Amino acid sequence: QQQVKQSPQSLIVQKGGISIINCAYENTAFDYFPWYQQFPGKGPALLIAIRPDVSEKKEGRFTISFNKSAKQFSLHIMDSQPGDSATYFCAASPANAGGTSYGKLTFGQGTILTVHP
Amino acid sequence: DTAVSQTPKYLVTQMGNDKSIKCEQNLGHDTMYWYKQDSKKFLKIMFSYNNKELIINETVPNRFSPKSPDKAHLNLHINSLELGDSAVYFCASSQGPGQGAQGNTIYFGEGSWLTVV
Known part of the structure; x- marks a missing residue:
């Protein structure tokens, strides 16, 4: 069962454009939603994260928008640069659920972003 | 200095062999994980240990056996x-x-x- 669905699978954007990646989740116990960035040959690295008590979080050119009622969240990359070309993963976890889900990140399928110069 | 280092980086082996992957972190963290990324880049948690104690064990064949000799090391042994x-x-x-708790970013x-050939 895929609990976090991510789209699109791949995205091509021109330099300076806006990249938008969407995720939807099913498990209402999720209350921590990070985005990870992965460059080829490297491990994923945390980019930005949000808790459901806010609807938006911005860090530099990266913004997460969160819609709790729709169980959806998205990553917006403003002024996209060629150096942003990477695979992006959304994820979700129950922050302090305890038990066997404690600390378990469930990832989306990933989006390969290509930013053309 | 690499925060989370694992060896080997590349491993080619024949079916039926037994192999191990070693991992060490120098961040002073209490929790360590093994994640698997398949050919479609899907990331899925396998195991997590907190202070050498197993806390997450996903549905992984018992051919996979993690071992944590201390909280800075988590090795993965795979049989057959x-x-x-x-x-x-x-x-x-x-x-x-x-x-999601402060400072609990996964590295x-x-x-x-x-x-495996």
Whole structure:
């Protein structure tokens, strides 16, 4: 069962454009939603994260928008640069659920972003 | 200095062999993880340990056996390797097991590329 669905699978954007990646989740116990960035040959690295008590979080050119009622969240990359070309993963976890889900990140399928110069 | 280091980076082996991947973190974290990334880049947690104690054990064949000699090390031993085990295995660590709590960002290693032929 895929609990976090991510789209699109791949995205091509021109330099300076806006990249938008969407995720939807099913498990209402999720209350921590990070985005990870992965460059080829490297491990994923945390980019930005949000808790459901806010609807938006911005860090530099990266913004997460969160819609709790729709169980959806998205990553917006403003002024996209060629150096942003990477695979992006959304994820979700129950922050302090305890038990066997404690600390378990469930990832989306990933989006390969290509930013053309 | 690499925060989460794992060896070997590349491993090509024949079906039926037994192999190990070693992981060490120098971040002083209490929790360590093994994640598997398949050929479609899907990331899925396998195990997590907190202070050498197993806290997450996903539905993983018992041919996979993690071992944590101390909280800075988490090794993964795989018996009787199968073609389907070919993947990238990521070791990771965080301060504590609860995702979303302050300082509990997961830091990933660079991965170990396992190819079973």
